[in-house]
Amino acid sequence: MPSKHPITALLLSLIPGLGHLYINRIIRAFFYAASFFGPLLLAFLIVVAKGLHRYEGPLIILIGIALLAAAINLLDMFITVVGGRGPFAERARQSSYGGDAQESYYADPAQASYGDNERVNTILLSFIPGLGHLQLGMMQRGLAFLIAFFGALTMIVFVASVTNSDRFIVFLGVLPIIWLYSLFDCIQQLQRKRQGEVLLDRTFLEDFQASREDGKRSKVLATFLSIVPGAGHLYLGLQKRGLQLMIAFFLSIYILDVLRLSIFLFLIPILWFYSFFDALQHISKQGQEPLKDVPIVDWLVNHQKWVGVVLLGLGLYYLTDEMLLTALDRWFPKEQISILFHRYFQTVVVSILLIGGGLRLLAGGSRRPMDPKKR
Secondary structure, three states: OOOOOHHHHHHHOOOOOHHHHHOOOHHHHHHHHHHHHHHHHHHHHHHHHHOOOOOHHHHHHHHHHHHHHHHHHHHHHHHHHHHOOHHHHHHHHHHHHOOHHHHHHOOOHHHHHHHHHHHHHHHHHOOOOOHHHHHOOOHHHHHHHHHHHHHHHHHHHHHHHHHOOHHHHHHHHHHHHHHHHHHHHHHHHHHHHHOOOOOOOOOHHHHHHHHHHHOOOOHHHHHHHOOOOOHHHHHOOOHHHHHHHHHHHHHHHHHHHHOOOHHHOOHHHHHHHHHHHHHHHHHHHOOOOOOOOOOOOOHHHHOHHHHHHHHHHHHHHHHHHHHHHHHHHHHOOOOOHHHHHHHHHHHHHHHHHHHHHHHHHHHHHHOOOOOHHHO
16 A cells, blocks of 8 residues: 555545545544534535524534534544554654664654654644744744734734725635645645755745746645636746636626626636636646646737726726715605616616627527538
8 A cells, every 4th residue: 555645634634534535544534524514414404495594503503513523533633643643653663763864863762752742843833824834943934924824814804994894804715825835834844854854944935936947836836826716827927817817706706796796606616616727737737848828818918998998887887886876865865866776787787798698699609601512
């Protein structure tokens, strides 16, 4: 049986049961997966059948059971990795006493004990971004992760509180990305140290610069960045493609929110999945063939005036919604013009888009080239 990598097992354990399945613990994998997804499925069925407001208490209990199972699953895998148990026992024994580099590093039992304590302390501290790197003596790298995580958290909360808008809370989604990357990088640096390698204390931004100079880019980092639509493409040097995907994703969210077109919210996950899997395809091609920066929509490059028309229309709509309708409500309070506008504008826009899209498809289908035999 091939050796199992502890970092892979730990990352897979973020999905309950998957990490234990990776190390062939079938019973635990089934138990943790059932304990997590079972209550969530039952809660979903209750919401669909009975509604959300009638069974809030049972739903909270079911979600609490699922989160508890996920926490126990991750803690179990963490103890397995740190303690060198199960499939990691042989790897831990070899890393402590096998190999030339490790033999000199752990020449006596006191040093071996110190190495085990260092591993435990580093992995425990790595759950707070940057502290694990500080434990390894990497001051610059640790401070970079620490400031990136808590600085982003502070700035997002500050902007949300100053503007009194909950929309900025959505940017908190970048924090799990920083946390996962910091945890993965800390464990990777720990393994390098245990193998006798010299650790370079430099920030991750310097790693990006070094990768650009070498012409090689990390596939793991590109995959992590691909969680944000377009960011993975930008890291790979695909500027046009990445910018189009990023603008399309965030602009769609903004337009659907401003125009209150909730019927088209299904487009958001479609754009995300398209961007993510498109990035994975380009990541797999890296090093095998040159990557071509082909825009998603070539039409926009040669027809930028239509982009200007759309932006002009959005600006006029926002101006009308925020200023003109407010003035009209003050002048004609009984007519309730703004309420009528918001009630019927969405219906009109959706109808025009659907009818226009249908006519466009019908016109495109009628312009098929004729068969030469029938001419």
